[in-house]
Amino acid sequence: MKTLDAQASAAAGAADPGWLAARRQAALDYYDKLDMPSDREEVWRYVDLDFTFDDFALVEQPGEAHDIDTGIAAALPETAGWMRVVDGHATAVDAGDGRAVFGSLRALLADNSELFEPHVAQGTASDLNKFAAAHTAFAGDGAILVVPPGAAIEQPFFIDVQAATDGAVAFPLVTLVTGRSSQASVVIRYRSPDDVNALVVPNLELVVGANSQLKVTVVQNWGTNTTSISHLRAAVDRDASLHLGEAGLGAALSRLELQIDLEGNGSSANVVGAYFGDDTQTLDYRYTMHHQGLNTASDMFLKGAVQGESLSIFTGMIRIDEEAQKTNAFQTNRNLILSDGAAAQSVPNLEILANDVRCGHGSTMGPLDEEQRYYLMSRGLDEPRSNRLLVHGFFNEALERFPEPAIADVVTSWIDTKYRAAQEAGRV
Amino acid sequence: MSLALQVSGVRASFGDLEILKGVDIDVPFGEVHVLMGPNGSGKSTLCHVLMGKDEYDASGSALVGGTEVMGLPVDERARAGLFEAFQYPVEVPGVSLNDLLREMGEVRQDPGFDSRVESAAETLDMERFRERAVNGGLSGGEKKRSEMFQMAVAGPKVAILDEIDSGLDIDAVREVAHLVEELRSDDLGVLIITHYSRILRYMNPDKIHVMVEGEVVRTGGPEMASELEASGYVDIAGNEATVPKPAVTPFDI
Numbered sequence: 001m002k003t004l005d006a007q008a009s010a011a012a013g014a015a016d017p018g019w020l021a022a023r024r025q026a027a028l029d030y031y032d033k034l035d036m037p038s039d040r041e042e043v044w045r046y047v048d049l050d051f052t053f054d055d056f057a058l059v060e061q062p063g064e065a066h067d068i069d070t071g072i073a074a075a076l077p078e079t080a081g082w083m084r085v086v087d088g089h090a091t092a093v094d095a096g097d098g099r100a101v102f103g104s105l106r107a108l109l110a111d112n113s114e115l116f117e118p119h120v121a122q123g124t125a126s127d128l129n130k131f132a133a134a135h136t137a138f139a140g141d142g143a144i145l146v147v148p149p150g151a152a153i154e155q156p157f158f159i160d161v162q163a164a165t166d167g168a169v170a171f172p173l174v175t176l177v178t179g180r181s182s183q184a185s186v187v188i189r190y191r192s193p194d195d196v197n198a199l200v201v202p203n204l205e206l207v208v209g210a211n212s213q214l215k216v217t218v219v220q221n222w223g224t225n226t227t228s229i230s231h232l233r234a235a236v237d238r239d240a241s242l243h244l245g246e247a248g249l250g251a252a253l254s255r256l257e258l259q260i261d262l263e264g265n266g267s268s269a270n271v272v273g274a275y276f277g278d279d280t281q282t283l284d285y286r287y288t289m290h291h292q293g294l295n296t297a298s299d300m301f302l303k304g305a306v307q308g309e310s311l312s313i314f315t316g317m318i319r320i321d322e323e324a325q326k327t328n329a330f331q332t333n334r335n336l337i338l339s340d341g342a343a344a345q346s347v348p349n350l351e352i353l354a355n356d357v358r359c360g361h362g363s364t365m366g367p368l369d370e371e372q373r374y375y376l377m378s379r380g381l382d383e384p385r386s387n388r389l390l391v392h393g394f395f396n397e398a399l400e401r402f403p404e405p406a407i408a409d410v411v412t413s414w415i416d417t418k419y420r421a422a423q424e425a426g427r428v
Numbered sequence: 429m430s431l432a433l434q435v436s437g438v439r440a441s442f443g444d445l446e447i448l449k450g451v452d453i454d455v456p457f458g459e460v461h462v463l464m465g466p467n468g469s470g471k472s473t474l475c476h477v478l479m480g481k482d483e484y485d486a487s488g489s490a491l492v493g494g495t496e497v498m499g500l501p502v503d504e505r506a507r508a509g510l511f512e513a514f515q516y517p518v519e520v521p522g523v524s525l526n527d528l529l530r531e532m533g534e535v536r537q538d539p540g541f542d543s544r545v546e547s548a549a550e551t552l553d554m555e556r557f558r559e560r561a562v563n564g565g566l567s568g569g570e571k572k573r574s575e576m577f578q579m580a581v582a583g584p585k586v587a588i589l590d591e592i593d594s595g596l597d598i599d600a601v602r603e604v605a606h607l608v609e610e611l612r613s614d615d616l617g618v619l620i621i622t623h624y625s626r627i628l629r630y631m632n633p634d635k636i637h638v639m640v641e642g643e644v645v646r647t648g649g650p651e652m653a654s655e656l657e658a659s660g661y662v663d664i665a666g667n668e669a670t671v672p673k674p675a676v677t678p679f680d681i
Contacts (some may be wrong), residue, residue: 375518375562378479379528379578380506380535389531393522393561400522 001057004031004138004169008058012140015106017113020121027126027136034130046313046345047255047284051227053130056169056199058138062086063164071413072189072219073158075406080184082158083143087198088170090141099153100184101146105173108144115146119177123205123233124259131229135171135203142173142203145186149179149209156185156217156404161202163192163226169199176205178212178240185215187407191250194223206234208242210264215243215403219411222251224279229255238264238293245402247411248275248283248304249418255284262289262296262324273302274398276415277310277342278422288317289331291324291354300331303398305391306342307419308427315347318361322353329357335365336394338419338428384423391419431491432457432617433586438488438498440470440477447473449642450488455586455617460608462620462628462653465639466661471621472515474639475590479512480505493585507535509585513575515594520562525554525574528562529581538583548580552607569600576607587611589620593627605630628653 002008006028013024036052037044065086076082081096083103090104101112109116126133143159161172178184192198200222208214222228228251236242248254260269275283283306289298304312316331335344348361368390376386395415402408422428433455440448447470455461465471477486480502490498497505520528533541549555554577563571572592579587589608593601605627608618620633628636628650636653638646640661646652 371518372520374481374502375514375520376528376531377502378506378512378514379532379582380503381531382503382535383501385531385535386503389523389527390520392527393520396522 001059001167003057004053004134009137012058012138015109017109017117019117020109023121023126024137027133030127030133031130031137034127034133037129043257043286046311047253047282051199053134053169056167059087059165059168062089062091063168065091065162066164066193071410072187072407075410076156076158076187078155079158080153080155082160084160084162085141085143085172086162086164087168088140088142088172090143096157099151100148101144102157103144104141105144105175106141116144116175119205119207120144120175121173123175124203124231128231131201132203132231135173135201135231139171139173139203142175144175145184146177147179147182147184147212150181151179152183153185156187156215159186159188161188161190163196163198163200163222165198166196167198169201172200172202174202174204175207176214176216177207178209178214180209181211182209183213185217185403187217187219187404189219189221190228191221192223192226194225196223197225198227200226200228200230202228202230204230204232206232206242208234208236208240208267210237211239212237213241213243216245217402217404217407218244218246219407220246220248220250220254221414222254224250224252226251227253230257232256232258234260234269236260236262236264236267236269239266240264241267242269243403244269245272245404245408248273248285249411249414251281251283253282253284255286257286259288259290260298261292262298263292265293266295267293268297269299270401271298271300272398272401273304274395274411274415275302275304275312276395276418277304277306277312278308278418278427279310280308281310282312283310284313286315288319289329291318291320291327291329293324295326296324297328298330301398301401302333303395304333304344305336305338305394306344307338307422309339309341311343313345315349316361317349317351318359319351320354320357320359325354325356327354327357327359329359331361333363334394336391337365337367338391338422387428388416388419388423392416430457430494431455432493433619434489434491435478436489438474438477438486438490440473440484440486442473442484447484447642448477451639451642451644453619453637453644455619457585457617458612458614459634460612460618460620460631461635461637462622462633463637463639464622464625464656467623469639470642471623471639472590475512475588475621478588479510503535506582511579511582511584511587513572513579513587513589513592515591517563517571517575519564521564523562524559525562526558529558532578532582540583541581544581544583548577551610552577552580568595569597569603572596572600572604573607576604576611580611585616587616587618589618591621591623593622593624598626601627602630625653625657
C-alpha cells in the first residue's frame with residue numbers, strides 16, 4: 001500500500017509516454033496545491049466530506065475480484081468485448097473480435113501512443129478540484145475503447161469496475177472514443193462488497209466523433225461502505241449523438257460531476273438518470289450541458305427517490321453559448337420523498353447567451369400521489385402494494401429511456417427490491 | 429331477490445359541511461339503477477364514501493353482497509366486490525394497464541381472472557391500450573372504456589359508475605350505455621350516477637333515484653326519465669326551496 005505522493009505518482013506513470021507524463025506532472029502539482037473541497041463552495045453544497053486522501057492508500061496488487069452476479073452479466077449474453085478493472089488495475093480482458101481497439105489502457109498504451117494522445121487524460125480538467133487532480137496524478141490503468149470510423153458495433157462492450165481492498169483508493173480511467181460515423185454501446189458497472197471501505201475516483205472521458213452515435217449505460221452499485229467521487233466529461237462533435245443512462249443505487253456517498261460539451265453543429269445528448277437512496281446514503285449529481293455548436297439538442301431527464309435518512313442532490317446547468325443558436329435544451333428532475341427523514345435537493349439552472357433557442361426545465365419534489373394511490377386501492381390493491389406499483393411506475397418513466405433495455409430491466413428489479421426491503425423494515 | 433348493494437342511513441360531512449344526510453338505496457342483483465340529482469346534491473360524495481375515500485367523516489351501513497364495507501380500507505371494499513368507475517380516471521405514469529391487471533389478478537387469486545382479462549380485452553377492443561400507461565394520454569371516451577374494461581375484469585358484485593357520461597360526446601355516451609347493458613348480469617348490481625338524463629335514452633334502467641341536498645327524495649321506474657327531462661329536478665323534488673345553491677363548492681361534490 002502506498003500513500004499518495006510524488007513517488008506514487010511516478011510509479012503509476014512509470015511507462016508513460018512523454019505527453020502523458022507531462023499531464024500527470026501538471027496534475028500532481030494541482031493535487032499538492034488544492035485543498036479538499038468544502039460545502040461552502042456552491043458546487044459542493046450539501047455534501048459533507050468526512051474523510052481525506054490520507055485515510056486511503058494505493059494498492060500495487062489488486063484485491064481478489066468478486067463475483068456477486070446481480071443480473072447485469074446475465075442481461076448481456078453477447079458482448080462485443082468485456083473487461084474487469086479491480087482497484088484501478090485491469091485484471092481480465094476479452095478484447096472482442098478486433099473491430100475496435102479495446103482493453104487495458106496501460107497494456108495498449110505503448111503500441112497506440114499516437115492514437116491515444118489526443119484523448120487520454122484530456123477530459124475533466126485536473127484543476128477542477130482535488131479529486132480530478134488526484135485522478136490524473138495517480139491513475140495507473142483503466143479501460144479504453146477506440147471505435148474506428150464507420151464501424152457499427154451492435155453488441156455492447158462491458159466494463160466491470162470493482163473495488164475489492166479495504167482501505168484502498170483507486171483511480172479507474174475509462175476513455176471511450178467513437179470515430180467518424182461509427183456506432184457503439186458501452187455498459188459500465190461499479191460494484192464492491194459491502195464490507196469494503198474504499199475510495200474510488202473514476203474518470204470517464206467520452207470523445208464522440210463526427211456523425212457517430214455512442215450509448216453509455218452506467219450502473220452504480222457500490223457497496224454500502226464505498227465512497228465514489230467520479231467525473232464524466234464528454235465532447236460531442238458535429239452531427240454526433242450521445243445517449244447516456246446512469247442508475248445510482250449503491251455507495252455511502254456517490255458523486256457524479258458531469259459536463260457534456262455539444263461542440264459540433266447538429267450534435268445532441270440524451271441524458272437519463274434513475275437514482276434511489278436509502279439508509280444514510282448520499283447521491284450527488286452535478287450536471288452541466290454546454291451548448292456550443294449551432295442546432296444542438298439536449299435532454300436531461302432524471303428521476304430520484306430517497307427513503308430512510310438518505311439525501312440526494314441534483315443540480316442541472318444548461319449553458320448556451322452566444323454562437324449556439326437554434327438550440328433545443330430541456331431538463332427535468334423529479335424527486336420522490338418516501339420517508340420523513342430523507343431529503344432531496346433539486347437545483348435547475350439556465351445560462352443562455354443566444355437569443356434563438358428553445359429551452360425548458362422542470363423540477364418537482366414530493367411524496368407518492370394520494371389520488372393515484374386511491375385509484376389503485378379502489379382496484380383491490382392494498383396500500384403497500386399500491387405504493388410499490390407507484391414507485392415502480394415513477395422509475396419506469398426514466399428506465400424506459402435507458403440506452404440498453406435489458407440493463408434497465410435489471411435495474412428495475414433492484415429498485416423494486418430496494419423499496420420492498422424498506423417497506424418490510426418500516427423505513428417508508 | 430337478494431341485494432347487491434344495501435345502503436342504509438349513510439351520512440357524511442366534509443369539515444363542517446354536512447353533505448349526506450342519511451341515504452338509503454337498495455340495488456338488487458341483476459338490476460341497473462340510476463342515481464340522479466343536480467350538481468352539489470351529494471351524488472359523487474356518496475360514491476367516494478362507499479368506496480372509502482378518507483377525506484370524509486362518514487357513518488351508516490353499506491352491505492356489498494351482504495358484507496358490511498363501511499369502516500374497511502378501500503382495497504378491502506374492492507375485494508369484497510365493490511367497483512367504482514371514476515368520473516375522472518387518474519393517470520398513473522409509468523404503470524401500464526397490464527402492470528395494474530397483473531396486480532389485480534394477484535390480490536384476487538381468482539382462477540377465472542386471466543380469461544376474463546383476455547375476453548374483456550377483445551370485447552371492449554382494449555388490446556392496444558394494455559401496454560400504455562394507465563389512463564395516460566387517453567381521450568375521455570377511452571378512459572371510460574378503460575374503466576369499463578377494469579370493471580369487467582374485476583368481476584364485482586356492485587359497480588358504481590360515477591358520472592360515467594360526463595365529458596363525452598353523444599356517440600361516446602351511446603357507446604358507454606351499450607357497454608353497461610352488455611355487462612349487465614345476474615351476479616352484478618349497477619348504480620349509475622349522472623346529472624344528465626341523456627344517457628337514459630340509450631339504456632333501460634330498472635329504477636331511478638333522485639337525490640337532492642344529500643337525501644334520496646324520490647325513487648321510481650324508468651318512466652321518471654322523461655319526466656325529469658321535461659321538468660328538471662325542481663318538480664321532482666316537489667319543493668323548489670330544497671334545490672340547493674351552495675355558497676361554497678370547493679369541488680364537484
